[in-house]
Amino acid sequence: MIQVTIQLLAFFAAAVLVIIGIAGMLFLDNLIKKIIAFTLLSDGVNLLLVAVGYVEGGIVSILLPGMSTSEFASRAVLVFPVGIVLTNIVIGVSTTAILVALAIVLYRRYGTLKASKVLKGERR
Amino acid sequence: MTESISNLWSIALLVTIPIFATIIVNLLFNRNRAIKYISLISALSLVVITILSPYGFQWFTGQPALNPNTLTFTFDASIPAWRMALEFYFGPLQQVLIFVMALILVLVIGIATNGLTKNQGPYIGMIFLLFMSAAIIIMVNDLYHLWIAVEIGSLVVVGVVAASGEGIGQKAALKYALFSALSGAGLAIALALILGLTGYSNISDAIRYIQTTNLAGMSSILYVAFGFFILSWIYAGGLVPIHPLKSEVYGAAFPHGTAMLQAQSKLMLVAIGLVMLRLFGSLPFAREVMLSISVLTMMLGVVMALLQTDLRWILAYLIVSHSGLVTVGISLGTYDALVGGLFQAVNDVLYMSVLLLGCEAVYYFGKGTSTKTAVGIAKKAPWLALAMVLGTFAASGIPPFNGFQSKIILIQSALKVGLPEVAVVILILSVTTFIALFRGIYSIFLKPAETTPLAVSGSVPSEAQEDDKETPIPRGLYLSLAILVVITLILGVYPDLVIRFLTPVAQAVSIPWYP
Numbered sequence: 001m002i003q004v005t006i007q008l009l010a011f012f013a014a015a016v017l018v019i020i021g022i023a024g025m026l027f028l029d030n031l032i033k034k035i036i037a038f039t040l041l042s043d044g045v046n047l048l049l050v051a052v053g054y055v056e057g058g059i060v061s062i063l064l065p066g067m068s069t070s071e072f073a074s075r076a077v078l079v080f081p082v083g084i085v086l087t088n089i090v091i092g093v094s095t096t097a098i099l100v101a102l103a104i105v106l107y108r109r110y111g112t113l114k115a116s117k118v119l120k121g122e123r124r
Numbered sequence: 125m126t127e128s129i130s131n132l133w134s135i136a137l138l139v140t141i142p143i144f145a146t147i148i149v150n151l152l153f154n155r156n157r158a159i160k161y162i163s164l165i166s167a168l169s170l171v172v173i174t175i176l177s178p179y180g181f182q183w184f185t186g187q188p189a190l191n192p193n194t195l196t197f198t199f200d201a202s203i204p205a206w207r208m209a210l211e212f213y214f215g216p217l218q219q220v221l222i223f224v225m226a227l228i229l230v231l232v233i234g235i236a237t238n239g240l241t242k243n244q245g246p247y248i249g250m251i252f253l254l255f256m257s258a259a260i261i262i263m264v265n266d267l268y269h270l271w272i273a274v275e276i277g278s279l280v281v282v283g284v285v286a287a288s289g290e291g292i293g294q295k296a297a298l299k300y301a302l303f304s305a306l307s308g309a310g311l312a313i314a315l316a317l318i319l320g321l322t323g324y325s326n327i328s329d330a331i332r333y334i335q336t337t338n339l340a341g342m343s344s345i346l347y348v349a350f351g352f353f354i355l356s357w358i359y360a361g362g363l364v365p366i367h368p369l370k371s372e373v374y375g376a377a378f379p380h381g382t383a384m385l386q387a388q389s390k391l392m393l394v395a396i397g398l399v400m401l402r403l404f405g406s407l408p409f410a411r412e413v414m415l416s417i418s419v420l421t422m423m424l425g426v427v428m429a430l431l432q433t434d435l436r437w438i439l440a441y442l443i444v445s446h447s448g449l450v451t452v453g454i455s456l457g458t459y460d461a462l463v464g465g466l467f468q469a470v471n472d473v474l475y476m477s478v479l480l481l482g483c484e485a486v487y488y489f490g491k492g493t494s495t496k497t498a499v500g501i502a503k504k505a506p507w508l509a510l511a512m513v514l515g516t517f518a519a520s521g522i523p524p525f526n527g528f529q530s531k532i533i534l535i536q537s538a539l540k541v542g543l544p545e546v547a548v549v550i551l552i553l554s555v556t557t558f559i560a561l562f563r564g565i566y567s568i569f570l571k572p573a574e575t576t577p578l579a580v581s582g583s584v585p586s587e588a589q590e591d592d593k594e595t596p597i598p599r600g601l602y603l604s605l606a607i608l609v610v611i612t613l614i615l616g617v618y619p620d621l622v623i624r625f626l627t628p629v630a631q632a633v634s635i636p637w638y639p
Contacts, residue, residue: 022306031298045316088312095279095304099298099302102297119298
């Protein structure tokens with residue numbers, strides 16, 4: 001029987017966020033809602049990365065005074081996924097900014113935020 | 125070339141010079157004269173660095189991927205050493221691909237700084253970032269930097285396309301940005317899955333772990349990661365089923381911008397393709413999936429090109445279609461096929477640049493690039509017509525141009541692994557490329573000017589038609605075309621000038637094709 005752990009729950013939550021994000025980006029018609037769906041997708045990826053680095057009963061990966069290196073090595077959470085999460089946050093913000101900028105430009109040109117109309121080039 | 129085992133100076137310069145150039149030209153914004161000199165000097169320095177640099181690596185943690193016997197970098201996963209490094213590698217493949225990209229960068233900047241009058245700084249900055257993302261992606265040997273380079277490259281593509289300022293460009297940019305968000309997230313998930321499965325971000329380490337550990341029930345995770353990699357590969361190269369989207373991107377950008385976009389796209393295809401071959405090449409059906417996508421891309425791209433009536437859009441679909449040739453070589457994965465695929469990537473960048481810069485020159489006659497409006501240009505610009513015809517010969521694989529050499533290697537390698545149907549598709553692609561291109565070039569250059577249907581049809585004139593003014597083609601554009609045509613001819617006659625740079629990687633990465 002599969003043991004329900006925090007890590008497993010985190011994987012499940014990440015999968016839910018990713019699926020909602022992808023579905024929202026593909027099926028929602030409003031550009032702003034598509035962008036919000038992308039932020040959900042990005043958050044899902046972040047959660048997946050954090051879950052990958054999770055260690056049961058782990059500690060922050062900073063070698064504190066008095067701590068032996070063997071204790072640190074056995075208990076510290078994986079630091080690399082955390083670094084990737086930081087990068088993903090930066091990339092997520094950049095992508096969101098570009099998407100919002102394009103949505104503004106296209107709204108000014110076509111007077112609507114509906115992707116179906118904007119991409120056909122119809123005005124409201 | 126000697127190979128250094130200390131951090132290599134040129135790798136850092138190949139990444140930082142474009143970044144500094146971007147910052148400076150952005151600050152200069154509209155001071156076009158200063159932007160022109162600074163950007164040309166920066167681009168030329170990148171060409172020189174690529175030529176002069178020895179081979180070696182730059183790594184951030186752990187050890188570089190060294191062969192313990194020779195103390196040189198190796199892709200060979202059977203070498204029993206854990207690298208654990210985030211690393212960049214500059215070797216023969218990287219040298220030739222980055223050199224070609226840097227050459228295109230110089231030519232494109234020369235044209236863009238003469239042609240554009242407004243907001244030159246940000247646009248030239250984005251062209252530099254395109255180069256930087258492509259250079260990183262071809263040099264990385266870890267999934268973390270691969271993902272970052274793909275993300276940066278995607279966002280810059282969006283910027284270059286939107287910079288055309290037309291509605292069609294902004295719509296293409298929006299669609300591409302949405303798909304880039306999806307595929308970028310997919311690549312991040314693939315990175316997380318491989319990191320979770322193997323514990324390594326370094327590609328050589330991950331391969332070693334996968335090959336030496338019994339993954340048993342965990343192999344399904346590899347397939348999921350492979351699926352996300354495929355998504356990213358499709359997106360990077362505009363392969364089937366998103367070929368219309370990528371073609372829209374190519375068609376909507378300025379033609380000189382498209383020359384850079386297609387060069388970056390080819391480098392991304394090669395880099396991601398090689399990583400996929402190394403990581404997943406031994407998975408059942410992985411290479412079959414890659415090959416199917418490649419063949420479909422070749423066929424659908426060229427059919428779409430045949431339907432177009434605008435030279436810009438004919439080229440846009442042909443670029444996508446010819447991406448399939450590159451990926452066929454990588455998908456087959458044998459030594460010959462890899463050499464053919466990689467050589468095709470180099471040739472493709474060169475001959476498509478000839479055609480795209482020729483297309484840019486057609487704009488100077490003030491009637492756009494539609495085969496219905498721009499006619500009879502050969503009389504006014506015979507040298508331009510000649511360059512376009514020679515570019516068409518190269519793209520169609522007609523000897524003695526470079527396209528012939530790579531296509532013949534690909535055809536032979538497809539026959540060698542027992543897939544004559546792939547060889548037939550490559551042949552059909554060559555013939556149809558010739559038809560699609562020559563149809564457009566005949567109408568624009570050779571058709572008599574009096575048969576223009578503009579007045580007959582009574583259609584609403586487009587923006588380009590209204591601006592019915594001829595301006596002289598800059599000498600720099602002619603010079604760029606001449607340089608590229610000469611290179612395509614030289615590589616057609618002496619293919620070994622490039623092939624000897626490709627064989628080490630092909631030897632290290634190749635996998636036999638199983639029936």
